[in-house]
Amino acid sequence: MTSPPGAASSPPEAAASGPPVLEIAGAEKSFGAVAVLRGVSLSVRRGEIHALLGENGAGKSTLMRILLGAESADRCQMKLAGEPYAPPGPGAAQRAGVVMVPQERTLCLHLTVLENVVLGLEPARAGFVRRGAAREIAERALGLVTGVGRRIPLDVRAGSLSVADQQLVEIARALAQGGAATREDGLSAKVLVLDEPTASLGQDDAARLFTRVHALKAAGLAVVLVTHFLADVRAHADRYTVLRDGTVKGEGDPKVTPPEQIVREMLGRELEAARVEPGGDARGAPHDEGVLLDVNALGGCDRPRSATFVLRRGEVLGIAGLVGSGRTELLRLIAGLDASIQGTVRVRADKGVGLLSEDRGGEGLMLSRSIAENVTLSRRGSFVSRPSALFAEGARWIAELSIKASSPAQSAGELSGGNQQKVQLARLLREDYDVLLIDEPTRGIDVASKTQVLALVRELARRGKGIVLVSSQLDELVSTCDRIAVLRRGELDAPRPASEWTEERLLLEASS
Amino acid sequence: MNLRSLLGDRRPAWLGPLVAVVVVYAVFAILTPDTFLRTQNLLTMARQTVVVAICALGMTMVIVTGGIDLSTGSLVALTTVVVARLLRSGYGPVVAVLGALAVAALVGASIGALVGRLKMMPFVVTLGAMTILRGAAKGLADEQKIDCDTKGLERLLSADITAPGLWIALTLAIGVAVLLNYTRFGRHVFAVGSNEAAARLCGIDPARVKILVYMLSSLLFGVAGVMELSTLTVGDPTDSIGLELDVIAAVVIGGASLAGGEGSVIGSVLGALLMTVIKTGAVHRGMPSWTQEIATGAIIVLAVAVDRLRHARARR
Numbered sequence: 001m002t003s004p005p006g007a008a009s010s011p012p013e014a015a016a017s018g019p020p021v022l023e024i025a026g027a028e029k030s031f032g033a034v035a036v037l038r039g040v041s042l043s044v045r046r047g048e049i050h051a052l053l054g055e056n057g058a059g060k061s062t063l064m065r066i067l068l069g070a071e072s073a074d075r076c077q078m079k080l081a082g083e084p085y086a087p088p089g090p091g092a093a094q095r096a097g098v099v100m101v102p103q104e105r106t107l108c109l110h111l112t113v114l115e116n117v118v119l120g121l122e123p124a125r126a127g128f129v130r131r132g133a134a135r136e137i138a139e140r141a142l143g144l145v146t147g148v149g150r151r152i153p154l155d156v157r158a159g160s161l162s163v164a165d166q167q168l169v170e171i172a173r174a175l176a177q178g179g180a181a182t183r184e185d186g187l188s189a190k191v192l193v194l195d196e197p198t199a200s201l202g203q204d205d206a207a208r209l210f211t212r213v214h215a216l217k218a219a220g221l222a223v224v225l226v227t228h229f230l231a232d233v234r235a236h237a238d239r240y241t242v243l244r245d246g247t248v249k250g251e252g253d254p255k256v257t258p259p260e261q262i263v264r265e266m267l268g269r270e271l272e273a274a275r276v277e278p279g280g281d282a283r284g285a286p287h288d289e290g291v292l293l294d295v296n297a298l299g300g301c302d303r304p305r306s307a308t309f310v311l312r313r314g315e316v317l318g319i320a321g322l323v324g325s326g327r328t329e330l331l332r333l334i335a336g337l338d339a340s341i342q343g344t345v346r347v348r349a350d351k352g353v354g355l356l357s358e359d360r361g362g363e364g365l366m367l368s369r370s371i372a373e374n375v376t377l378s379r380r381g382s383f384v385s386r387p388s389a390l391f392a393e394g395a396r397w398i399a400e401l402s403i404k405a406s407s408p409a410q411s412a413g414e415l416s417g418g419n420q421q422k423v424q425l426a427r428l429l430r431e432d433y434d435v436l437l438i439d440e441p442t443r444g445i446d447v448a449s450k451t452q453v454l455a456l457v458r459e460l461a462r463r464g465k466g467i468v469l470v471s472s473q474l475d476e477l478v479s480t481c482d483r484i485a486v487l488r489r490g491e492l493d494a495p496r497p498a499s500e501w502t503e504e505r506l507l508l509e510a511s512s
Numbered sequence: 513m514n515l516r517s518l519l520g521d522r523r524p525a526w527l528g529p530l531v532a533v534v535v536v537y538a539v540f541a542i543l544t545p546d547t548f549l550r551t552q553n554l555l556t557m558a559r560q561t562v563v564v565a566i567c568a569l570g571m572t573m574v575i576v577t578g579g580i581d582l583s584t585g586s587l588v589a590l591t592t593v594v595v596a597r598l599l600r601s602g603y604g605p606v607v608a609v610l611g612a613l614a615v616a617a618l619v620g621a622s623i624g625a626l627v628g629r630l631k632m633m634p635f636v637v638t639l640g641a642m643t644i645l646r647g648a649a650k651g652l653a654d655e656q657k658i659d660c661d662t663k664g665l666e667r668l669l670s671a672d673i674t675a676p677g678l679w680i681a682l683t684l685a686i687g688v689a690v691l692l693n694y695t696r697f698g699r700h701v702f703a704v705g706s707n708e709a710a711a712r713l714c715g716i717d718p719a720r721v722k723i724l725v726y727m728l729s730s731l732l733f734g735v736a737g738v739m740e741l742s743t744l745t746v747g748d749p750t751d752s753i754g755l756e757l758d759v760i761a762a763v764v765i766g767g768a769s770l771a772g773g774e775g776s777v778i779g780s781v782l783g784a785l786l787m788t789v790i791k792t793g794a795v796h797r798g799m800p801s802w803t804q805e806i807a808t809g810a811i812i813v814l815a816v817a818v819d820r821l822r823h824a825r826a827r828r
Contacts, residue, residue, distance in 0.1 A: 337712065337713070355713060357709075357710075357713055359709075362707075362709060363707070363709035363710050363712075363713055364710060364713065365707065365710055366702075366703055366706035366707040366710050366711075366773065367706075367707070368706050368773050368774065369702060369703070369706050369773065373699065373702070373703075376699070377699065377703050377710070377711070377714045377716075378696075378714060378715070379714065379715035379716055381696050382696070383695055383696055383697070384694055384695060384696075385694055385695055385696050385698070385699055386694055387693060387694070427714070
């Protein structure tokens with residue numbers, strides 16, 4: 001935790017040269033009448049981190065699924081290390097040395113690290129796992145990922161590791177599947193696809209992850225990085241390719257290309273003025289009346305240790321902090337979901353406090369149930385609840401927040417991330433809470449939805465709600481909030497006006 | 513709001529079981545037209561389904577919350593014993609039935625409290641309850657059947673269309689269906705089963721919902737126990753061993769998911785009917801009992817397989 005973020009300086013760019021190790025030419029794929037890929041070409045060199053960018057639905061996932069043999073293209077020519085490559089299935093892709101770490105965590109949390117890394121590859125004799133050989137494979141694969149000096153214990157349960165370490169174990173498993181561990185000199189995997197590897201990591205862990213990715217790149221691996229984080233791309237990628245509507249809309253060196261241009265290529269239009277102007281008098285010196293929340297020296301059983309602030313009507317209060325600083329825990333204490341062990345929360349809001357969870361699938365929504373049921377899920381309401389009224393209500397909110405859905409009966413799990421987020425918001429709005437605690441509202445949703453969600457947050461404040469906004473995206477906080485407070489190892493500093501903050505100062509403050 | 517939007521874009525989950533019941537019924541009707549189509553046979557099948565169907569109503573609620581109840585058979589047996597003992601002690605039928613139902617509700621509330629408040633696994637709690645209740649039934653009955661004057665309770669499932677048991681079962685089914693689909697409590701039952709954390713986030717107390725669900729379901733098992741007594745006319749502590757498995761099968765055939773969040777009363781009742789039709793049909797055809805067991809088992813697996821396919825298609 002001592003190294004400042006951004007210390008992941010890349011080694012001299014010598015490796016990324018020579019012929020491409022992976023070439024995809026003219027990839028086309030349609031699902032029914034919908035063309036998802038219309039002639040996409042991509043070439044990745046050995047020792048290169050290649051960022052694949054694009055909004056949700058641009059075709060990134062489909063392209064990667066074709067690359068990994070999970071989907072067959074309608075038309076596509078692929079070459080791996082100069083040889084024609086057309087994997088009939090994921091197994092074949094792995095044997096050829098093309099592996100992927102998916103966005104969602106896929107470790108078996110009840111198994112040990114060792115068991116996870118060799119899962120499906122267990123060397124066996126007469127059905128019995130050869131434990132020594134298995135350990136060797138796991139050690140070698142994990143060694144490639146963690147480097148010397150840092151060790152992840154092999155015999156602890158994967159569930160006991162931090163999220164960041166679990167991510168490294170996943171990469172090790174992918175490399176082992178690509179054959180990393182079956183050869184003495186290490187790497188026989190050729191292409192590693194990382195899908196949103198830092199989405200669930202804090203700044204520090206993300207920086208450390210990229211240090212390791214750079215090491216793998218230096219060892220000769222080609223890395224395809226699928227991500228929404230432009231900052232990561234500019235800091236770490238050697239080349240980028242932008243997909244939009246199934247075609248390549250831009251490529252180049254992200255270090256020299258202005259980010260505005262990349263965004264333009266992704267969106268196909270100028271980025272709307274990112275800064276939504278905060279409401280007038282809430283900013284600066286807020287008046288005394290209209291206090292909704294008075295939080296005093298609040299502490300939970302582990303984090304946060306002490307938080308004091310006042311939230312007024314019509315303002316957005318931002319909470320910045322690294323992952324693990326206790327941001328989510330603070331919101332849960334205020335909402336009364338967890339028990340506090342010290343301090344007080346005085347709620348002066350008649351209509352109560354609502355929480356938008358950062359964990360959409362796990363806690364925020366009933367993914368298998370309909371949009372209407374999700375929106376209307378409430379402790380309140382009359383005893384009778386007719387389905388027809390329910391769906392009418394659902395339809396009203398779909399229109400209100402322009403949620404993209406086929407009908408109110410569509411299940412929430414079928415929606416895109418941005419639309420799921422809107423369903424969550426609709427539920428809070430329907431309850432008409434005075435205070436909204438909003439945790440990571442833009443995680444895993446595309447750029448356009450992000451802008452919409454943040455604009456909605458501002459609009460709610462304008463209508464007189466009080467909002468506490470937690471986000472890892474510092475630019476989001478600076479552009480959306482009236483005041484921002486930094487949470488550092490469980491201690492919340494006094495909030496200061498957003499105009500006094502920049503992203504850099506927030507990061508510095510949070511990580512000091 | 514038209515029917516289609518009411519049902520959602522997909523076929524309702526109980527459509528499959530309905531088709532299965534109709535098809536199986538038609539097959540047996542063709543094979544044994546002279547006996548199977550008689551009104552008397554229909555009545556017999558309905559009467560035979562009553563106990564399992566009433567239990568399935570409660571089990572549907574439990575399974576929708578993501579739980580399971582293995583104590584059903586034992587509770588039914590205990591209920592017959594309690595009613596019989598109370599009757600033999602000279603109480604009237606109303607008092608005897610209400611007393612037994614009170615016992616059942618108390619059992620359900622205890623199970624619900626352990627599952628809800630102490631967050632214990634429903635499987636383990638009800639596995640324990642299964643043995644405890646069976647033991648209690650045997651103890652209360654001195655390990656033998658209790659003969660008693662049933663004082664009119666035997667007429668509950670008499671062999672004609674006016675049998676009150678049939679109409680009670682039908683009323684309860686409609687009641688539970690309405691409770692699950694048309695009330696706030698019903699929404700909360702589905703919410704807890706689909707995503708407990710989300711329900712909690714929305715201010716719902718999942719423990720309270722579970723306690724109520726287990727209490728209501730045990731109450732329904734108690735009602736089924738009274739129906740059972742009506743056919744047995746004695747209190748039998750060794751009755752209904754393994755009944756819970758038939759009940760769970762009916763609910764699963766009816767489209768419920770053991771993972772919670774899905775299930776329907778109509779489906780479960782159809783599931784119970786389907787099993788009766790198979791059993792009765794096999795008897796009419798003179799098929800040995802092992803064939804009906806294989807058929808019933810195959811239908812359970814098939815029902816779940818069809819359900820998975822339906823889900824896979826819906827997701828695409």
